[in-house]
Each structure stands twice: as structure tokens, then as C-alpha cells.
Amino acid sequence: MKRIQVAEKNKLWFTLSLILVTISLGSLFIQGLNFGIDFIGGTIVTMELHAPFEEADARGIVDKFDTGADITYAGDAKTQVIITTKKSLNTEERQALFSGFQEKYNLQAADLLSIDTVNPSIGKEMASNAIIAIVVAVLLMLVYITFRFEFLFGITAVIALVHDLIVVLGVYSIFQIQVNSPFIAAMLTVLGYSIMDTVVVFDRIRENRPKFGKHAYLDLVDTSVTQTIVRSINTSLTTLIAITSLYIFGVPAIKDFALPLMVGIAIGTYSSIFNASALWYTIKEYQFKRHEKAIAK
């Protein structure tokens, strides 16, 4: 098999990643994220109307409660209505809203398909918990890799992870896809999955080390990546196949999980192959050259 030039073309991969990160951060600063009710609070009510409806009719009922509400169609025959308000409606308001539709479309109690209401206070908590969870998870992974491998492996793996996080957030920001609590769970899973890929490559580097010259980092990294790349791609493919079927055939609640997983696994696989070990090589090489210089003096 032709050798993959990860360490050899490290500048190319770093440039590519830098571009991705810059675009992502740019979008995050300029338009930010489109947070859903889990984070900013609000109410989502879904009803089965049994017949196609005019948005204007629905708007007439909804405007009494929140003029900024989103009204969208759902269901196979577009007979369901989803009303999303930015302010969280209290029990009386929700009941009045449902009564409004009940009268107009002659609905039964069971036609109220689902209600989701989140107070803004809960949303703020959720956001801070999410950040804590991600920081804790990353630190624990760093500790584990340092313990099983070495600190430099750990820190490069974590840098690759931060890259994955930023790019997935960037994708969500660029396309303004709504971010709710499943996104956080998916992000943490992506962290675990992406580092799993990275560990497999590092594991091979660790194993191959005695076979190469003490400072033949370039050969060591590129050979190891070449040996593991088929596995990396194949496992990411199987996972992507499974998750993509969920995304295509699943219900909205499952799609919220599947989409960030798909994006994250794709990015994670890229960074595990092309970033983590290239970064390790670059730092090792830099340390080695500095050491040589010190001796030469």
C-alpha cells in the first residue's frame, strides 16, 4: 500500500484545519448559534389537525399568545402543526391555545400530540452544565491518555478534539441548525468516538517505535497511519452507515441526535488521521531540533 503522507505534508493538513477552524469561529462570532428552547426557554406545541391548514388561520390563533411564534407543518400529510414560541407559555396560556385550535378544527384531547415547555432559567443551567460536562470529559481523557501513553500524546489528542468541537459548532452555526440538549450528548459522544480513533493511531505509533530509529519520527508516524487508516475509515463508515439510516428514517427526536453525530464522526475521523499524529510529529521534531541545536552550541 502506498504510504500516507501525514507527517510529511503536515503543513497542508494544518492549513486545511486552520481554514476550517477560522471559518467556524468566524461564523460563531458573526451569527452565533441558533439555540432551541432547551437553552433559551420557550414552548413547543404539536397538534394533529386531521386536515391541511392555512398558516394564516393558525397564526390568527397563535398571535394572541406570542406574535413571534414559529408555525411549521409536520406529519406525512402535513396535517400536523408545530408551534414554537420564544416565551414559555404557562398552563392557562397553553390551554387557551389548544382550545383555540380545538374549536376551529374540532379536535379531541388526544390530538394534542406533544408539549415541550422550558423556562429560561433551566436553559441557562443546561448551558453551563454542558460546558462543565465537556471540560470534565476532556480532562479525564487527557489524564487517561497521559497515564497509558504519554503527556504529549494526550495534549495533541485534546487539541484535535477542540478542533472537532469548533468545526461541528461551526457547521451548526453556518447552517443555523437548532441546538438543543441532544446536541450536547452527541458532542460528548463525538469526543469519545474521535479520541477512540486517535488512540488507535497513537497505539500503533507506540508499538512501532522500537522498530524505527530513535528520531525517525516522520517514518514512524507515516507508517503507523498507513497501517491503521483502513481500519479508521472502515469503522467510521460502519458507524456513519448506521447513524445515517437513523437520520434518514428516524423521527425528529432521533434526528436531533443523529445529525451532530454524523457531522462529528466525519470531522473526528479526519482529525484523528490527519491532525493528531501530524501534530505529535511536528512537536517531536521541533523538540528534537532544539535539542540538536543546544548540543551544537
Add this chain to the structure above:
Amino acid sequence: MDKKNIHRKSVIKLIAITLSIALVGYILFYGITVGVYNIGNIGKSINYGLDLTGGVNVVLEAQSTDADPVTSEKIDSSILTIRQRIDSIGVSEPTITKQGDNRIRVSIPSVSDQEEALNLIGKTAQLEFLGPDDSVILTGKDVIDSKGVMQTDNSGVEKAVVTLKFSEEGTKLFADATQKYQGQIIKIKLDDEVISSPTVNVVITSGEAVIEGMKDIDEAGNLASLIRGGALPVKLEPVEIRTIGPTLGQNSLSESIFAGIIGISLVLIFMLVVYRGLGFLADLALLIYIIIVLTIMTALNVTLTLPGIAGLILTVGMAVDANVIIFSRIQEEARSGKSLLTSIDVGFARAFGTILDSNVTTLIAGFVLFFLGSGSVQGFAVTLILGILVSMFTAIVITKRLIKILVKTGLFNNNAFYGL
């Protein structure tokens, strides 16, 4: 192929294993009846989450005021009261748990009227009888029984009313008040809302009273059960509500199962195409994996939620990963000139460390999610953790046995079969 080299015992073993997977799978998904016992049928015995059965999930936050701080005792007694109220409307098995210092999470499966259930849970149900001067005569604490009944009034019209029976002390207080305020109006307030304001015509010493003005018998019955259950010691504000109607839940379940089956089938085909003979073994191992995970979930009574299904499908991808690592290793060893059986042993030994290290990192993510997440996120974490543990077991223990048996059968001795 040399027929003499075929090892009979191993062939039988392999066929037996394949058949037993099929049998166990059949029992698991369709169930069989042996005498009076129903065995299997995981679809019926697994514990489904609210998002799949429909139901109401509410997080209530106790509102603290300076005069009336929230205490742990108040939360505990609120939980008791809420449980009584839900039991009184006779719905199945609510789960009521304390969350943090000042929150209560209430989950009720299979609720047909979502708003009604929400109403019942959060009402403080502070019942007060007030005199014309707004002095409190008696409160819900003085009521020992209450019922919603149909009653014919003076004009012969049948109306839904709530009957009240006072305690001994309440009877006395009520008698005194009706004496004092004869001909005047008494207000009956529920949660600061006047629900009835009857005029006192006679002195009532029987210790009984009725609240009129109910819409129908259901409303009367609900109010009666609120009064019976007693007032909540604190004001509870719903901060998060998630309800799902029963039909939506059912749809989600069947659509997710369909999506899952397609996803898993595609993975099985992929493995077969890419890894051929070894892929077939990986597929067998994957089916065993699915059977074990579902069995453990049923045995431990783990609740299966929609995010949980996503987690399960994700771990199917991961379970394959361990096999891929092992197979790549075996292929590498075989290419370096070792015999097939030696390659298998060396390949497994080498792959073990890799699989362990790579799975521990994902386990870390799973545990962080479990301990720091809530609700739906926890459901995802549970299946993720369970899936990783079982997938390591099937990859390392079961796949190894399967491969050795297959090689020993001598049926397939050409390297192409093993994707070499």
C-alpha cells in the same frame, strides 16, 4: 479444496452456533409459550420510556420566599401529596423523584389527557373558606373527606358538586362561622381564585358542605381528589414540561425500529462485502451482541428511550469497530507469513490493548454524560455504556471462538475467503 481436511466436529459446532443464534433471536423477538410460561418477546417485556409510550414529564421548582423558605421536609411532603393525587386518578406507576435541593421531577406514563394531568400535578390546592371580611374561617386541612358527585338542586336540575366533610374541629369552626355570617356571603378560594361564593342560609352543624359551580363530574372529581390529597406545602412552578401523546409515542417507536433495522442490515452487508468470511463471523458476533444487549436491558429493567435507541445503533457501529481492529491485525500477521491460526492468536493479543484503550475513552464520555446529564441524555448514556462493555466482550471473547471454529472446520482454506 481437500475434502479429507474437513473437521466434522467444528463444522457441526459452527452450524449449531448459527442455528442457536437464530433460535435465541426468534424467541427474543417473537416469544414462545412453554406451558404457562411466556418466554422472551422483548418487545413486550422491555421497559419503554415516556417518549415511546406517551406520557407526561414535568420538573417542578419550589418557589422560595423569605417568609416561607423551601426545606427538604416540604419537598418530601410535596412528593407524597403529588403521588396521592396521581394515584387518585388511577394512572399507571408514576415516577416522582427529587432533583437537587428544590426541584421535583414527575413522570407519568400513558396519559391520555396531557393538560389535565399537568393541572393535577402543579396545583397548590390551597383551599380556604373566607368570611365577608376576608378572615380565614377554615382551610383544606380541616377537610377529612371530599367527593365529586351529581346532586339535584332545589330547581330539580342535576349538577356536579364537590362534597366536603370537615374534621371535628372544622365542624365547630364552620358552625360558628355560619352562625356569625348568616345571610352573608362566604367565599371558597382555591389557590387565590374564588371558585364559589355561596350565601349562608342556615347554620350548618353537620360538618358537611358542598362546592357548586363545577363544569362537569370530571372537574368535580378532580377538585375533590385535590382537596383529599391536601394542599402542597410550597408553591411549585413547572420549569420544564415534556409531554407526548400516546399515538406519537407509538409512531416514534415503530419508525425508530424500522430505521434501526435498516441501519444494522446495512452494517451487516458492509462487513460481509469488505471482510468476506471474517465479515460473516463479525456479523454473527454482531447479532450475538444485539441479543446480549437487549437481554441485559430487559433484565436490569433499563428504560429504553428514543435517545437510547440512537445510542444502541451507535454502539452497533462501535461493536463492529472492535472486530475491524482484530481482523486488520490478523490480516497483517498473516501477510507477514504466519499460519492462519497463529495469526489469529497474535492478532487478538495485539488488538486487545488497542480495543481496551480506545473504548475506555468513550466510556469516560458515557459516564460523564450519565452523571452530569439529565433526562433524555441519561437514557442515551446508559445504552452507550452498556453497549461499549458488551461490544468489548463479544469482540474479544465471542469473535475469537467463532474464528477458531471456522478455521478448524477446514471448509475454507483459501486466503481470499478471509479477505487476505
